[in-house]
Amino acid sequence: MKINRRGFIGSGIAAAAVLSSPMVMASGRPRVVVIGGGAGGATAARYLAKDSKGAIDVVLIEPTRTYYTCFFSNLYIGGVRDFTSIGHTYGKLASEYGINVVHDWATGVDKEAKTVSLAGGASISYDSLVISPGIDFVEGSVAGWDLTSQNAMPHAYKAGSQTQLLKAQIEAMPTGGTFAMVAPPNPYRCPPGPYERVSMVAHLLKNINPTAKILIVDPKEKFSKQGLFEEGWSKHYAGMIERVGPDFGGANVEVRPDSMEVVIDGDVEKVDVCNVIPAQKAGIIAELAGVTNDSGWAPVTAHDMKSKMDDNIYVLGDASAQGDMPKSGFSANSQAKVCSMAIRGALTGSKVFPAKFANTCWSLIDTNDGVKVGAAYEATDEKIAKTSGFVSKTGEDDAMRKQNYEESVGWYEGITADMFG
Amino acid sequence: MLFGVFPAFSQNDVEAGAKVFRTCKSCHSIGPDAANRTGPHLNDLFGRAAGSIEDFKYSKDMMRAANGGLVWDIEHIDMFIEKPKSLIFKTRMAFRGVKDPVDRANLMAFLRQFSDDPSNIPEAEPTMAAVDPDVHPLILAIEGDKEYGAYLSGECTTCHRVDGEDDGIPSIVGWDVEDFVTALHAYKNGHRLHQVMEMTAKRLSEEEIASLAVYFSEL
Numbered sequence: 001m002k003i004n005r006r007g008f009i010g011s012g013i014a015a016a017a018v019l020s021s022p023m024v025m026a027s028g029r030p031r032v033v034v035i036g037g038g039a040g041g042a043t044a045a046r047y048l049a050k051d052s053k054g055a056i057d058v059v060l061i062e063p064t065r066t067y068y069t070c071f072f073s074n075l076y077i078g079g080v081r082d083f084t085s086i087g088h089t090y091g092k093l094a095s096e097y098g099i100n101v102v103h104d105w106a107t108g109v110d111k112e113a114k115t116v117s118l119a120g121g122a123s124i125s126y127d128s129l130v131i132s133p134g135i136d137f138v139e140g141s142v143a144g145w146d147l148t149s150q151n152a153m154p155h156a157y158k159a160g161s162q163t164q165l166l167k168a169q170i171e172a173m174p175t176g177g178t179f180a181m182v183a184p185p186n187p188y189r190c191p192p193g194p195y196e197r198v199s200m201v202a203h204l205l206k207n208i209n210p211t212a213k214i215l216i217v218d219p220k221e222k223f224s225k226q227g228l229f230e231e232g233w234s235k236h237y238a239g240m241i242e243r244v245g246p247d248f249g250g251a252n253v254e255v256r257p258d259s260m261e262v263v264i265d266g267d268v269e270k271v272d273v274c275n276v277i278p279a280q281k282a283g284i285i286a287e288l289a290g291v292t293n294d295s296g297w298a299p300v301t302a303h304d305m306k307s308k309m310d311d312n313i314y315v316l317g318d319a320s321a322q323g324d325m326p327k328s329g330f331s332a333n334s335q336a337k338v339c340s341m342a343i344r345g346a347l348t349g350s351k352v353f354p355a356k357f358a359n360t361c362w363s364l365i366d367t368n369d370g371v372k373v374g375a376a377y378e379a380t381d382e383k384i385a386k387t388s389g390f391v392s393k394t395g396e397d398d399a400m401r402k403q404n405y406e407e408s409v410g411w412y413e414g415i416t417a418d419m420f421g
Numbered sequence: 422m423l424f425g426v427f428p429a430f431s432q433n434d435v436e437a438g439a440k441v442f443r444t445c446k447s448c449h450s451i452g453p454d455a456a457n458r459t460g461p462h463l464n465d466l467f468g469r470a471a472g473s474i475e476d477f478k479y480s481k482d483m484m485r486a487a488n489g490g491l492v493w494d495i496e497h498i499d500m501f502i503e504k505p506k507s508l509i510f511k512t513r514m515a516f517r518g519v520k521d522p523v524d525r526a527n528l529m530a531f532l533r534q535f536s537d538d539p540s541n542i543p544e545a546e547p548t549m550a551a552v553d554p555d556v557h558p559l560i561l562a563i564e565g566d567k568e569y570g571a572y573l574s575g576e577c578t579t580c581h582r583v584d585g586e587d588d589g590i591p592s593i594v595g596w597d598v599e600d601f602v603t604a605l606h607a608y609k610n611g612h613r614l615h616q617v618m619e620m621t622a623k624r625l626s627e628e629e630i631a632s633l634a635v636y637f638s639e640l
């Protein structure tokens with residue numbers, strides 16, 4: 001049977017059609033199923049479809065109809081961007097690239113039969129499977145917090161309604177109130193993300209609630225771009241931000257969502273907003289597929305992002321344990337292109353070139369005060385290994401920082417066009 | 422500074438330089454009454470930050486280079502004058518360049534006179550230019566592989582848009598192959614400063630640059 005491509009987009013009737021077919025059969029062309037339409041998955045699906053020019057049947061499984069990027073979600077919180085500007089839909093991937101976009105959850109993978117089961121009941125067979133589900137949270141990593149507390153104490157570490165909720169809570173803070181962030185332990189997605197968020201929260205509060213305070217409770221000794229952030233915080237938000245590191249109990253924290261309290265090393269702090277960013281692991285479907293190890297992440301070979309546990313499965317982005325690359329949208333996008341080239345090579349015999357990876361992450365500290373960090377990577381037999389890198393310097397002039405910000409805006413347009421067409 | 426220090430330029434150099442400056446004069450003025458014309462005035466040029474003359478409207482690319490920290494030291498003036506496009510690709514300075522190194526050294530001697538403290542300014546030895554903004558013809562002659570370029574382009578399109586939009590990041594589609602190769606080599610050998618592009622270009626081989634140039638030229 002043939003899948004009606006357009007039918008899957010935004011149509012309940014088409015979804016029912018999938019439900020009624022117990023198994024979507026291969027159509028003669030090799031089929032690649034991609035789980036997760038984020039930075040890794042959307043890029044992989046688009047490049048597979050685009051570069052194989054129809055020779056590969058690409059199916060993308062993604063439950064949400066609008067993907068809100070985590071990147072720039074902090075800028076939304078800061079009031080620098082509006083919410084709709086970080087939302088993206090899958091229409092073009094279906095209509096222009098011929099990708100079968102199935103809006104459903106993947107609930108399991110049968111590695112023997114090479115099929116993916118969906119929450120709606122259908123099962124889809126694959127020749128190669130790409131898994132790029134992002135992250136899930138490690139249960140019990142922050143005492144007192146679990147997913148049922150996410151409305152009282154949002155994580156906003158998957159973008160969308162959580163991000164809107166966090167912003168609304170900050171806007172509703174009493175004058176001179178306290179915003180607390182429980183920062184995550186390594187490794188987690190977007191190393192500078194929590195600190196960019198603090199910057200953007202400070203930016204927002206400076207405008208609407210200038211006597212408010214920000215408290216960061218952090219289990220880590222050091223964090224990404226620390227010197228740059230601390231310089232920026234004392235320049236733009238003097239006296240507003242306090243950080244409690246592990247030497248003062250930052251690793252010994254409990255939260256009480258009912259009474260809005262944070263307990264740091266036994267001391268109870270009453271707060272008004274509490275952003276809990278728990279410890280992280282690969283998105284749960286990677287675990288269900290049996291491609292993760294004890295670390296909670298999915299080990300892959302650096303040359304092609306192939307799972308070390310299964311020859312027909314590839315894992316991209318945050319979920320993968322690949323070596324030196326930070327868990328970022330840029331990294332996921334970069335890995336997706338190497339992976340789709342390797343899969344095309346394996347399935348259609350197209351040329352395979354040596355893997356090359358890169359990453360650059362910008363962070364906005366205040367209006368027009370952007371900083372960046374980046375690196376280039378290559379594949380070794382052991383891991384993805386860093387070969388060179390750079391980072392912004394403290395004391396740079398305003399023009400340079402403004403340019404960084406402008407570049408980041410250009411990059412956002414670039415990467416989202418690269419993901420969604 | 423990679424330049425050898427020379428004894429002071431002789432009067433001849435300055436005079437010869439004044440003659441070379443005639444080619445600039447249609448657009449630039451220099452000296453006590455200098456004002457902005459088609460180009461900005463060139464007083465105190467040595468050590469001056471690029472794009473820093475207020476109320477002169479520079480091109481977008483010049484401002485980009487300026488924001489990136491470009492300062493007019495002798496090395497960069499030399500490079501810019503030899504081939505403006507190699508340093509600032511879309512500069513509004515519509516000028517082919519001064520090819521003869523002796524002419525450029527003389528011109529430099531002339532320009533130095535109008536800077537604050539000429540004796541502090543290192544002097545260029547014409548034949549010892551440390552860097553050559555022109556990419557070697559053999560490199561320009563390398564034939565790129567379009568398919569390889571297409572794969573490599575994946576690294577670029579995370580930032581550069583294939584539809585030619587240039588909001589925040591310049592467009593690189595539809596360029597002349599030679600210009601593209603020249604621009605990437607300018608980052609590769611450090612003539613043009615930009616953290617991301619230097620890192621990107623430094624790990625590209627000559628063949629890879631040629632392949633990217635062919636691929637992007639046809640978009």
Ligand SMILES: Cc1cc2nc3c(=O)[nH]c(=O)nc-3n(C[C@H](O)[C@H](O)[C@H](O)COP(=O)(O)OP(=O)(O)OC[C@H]3O[C@@H](n4cnc5c(N)ncnc54)[C@H](O)[C@@H]3O)c2cc1C
Pocket residue numbers: 035036037038039040041061062063064067069070071072073074104105106107132133134135156157158189190193194197283284285316317318319327328329330331332360361362
């Ligand atoms: C606040 C914040 C700021 C950030 N800023 C930046 C930045 O400036 N630059 C940068 O490069 N990165 C940034 N990041 C990191 C970036 O968002 C992630 O690294 C990136 O999204 C990872 O891509 P991915 O494909 O691994 O996962 P995601 O982009 O999260 O995509 C995963 C997708 O899989 C879907 N999915 C999950 N489970 C299933 C399932 N069972 N079945 C089907 N679909 C499923 C999800 O719905 C989701 O759409 C930031 C992150 C945060 C939280």
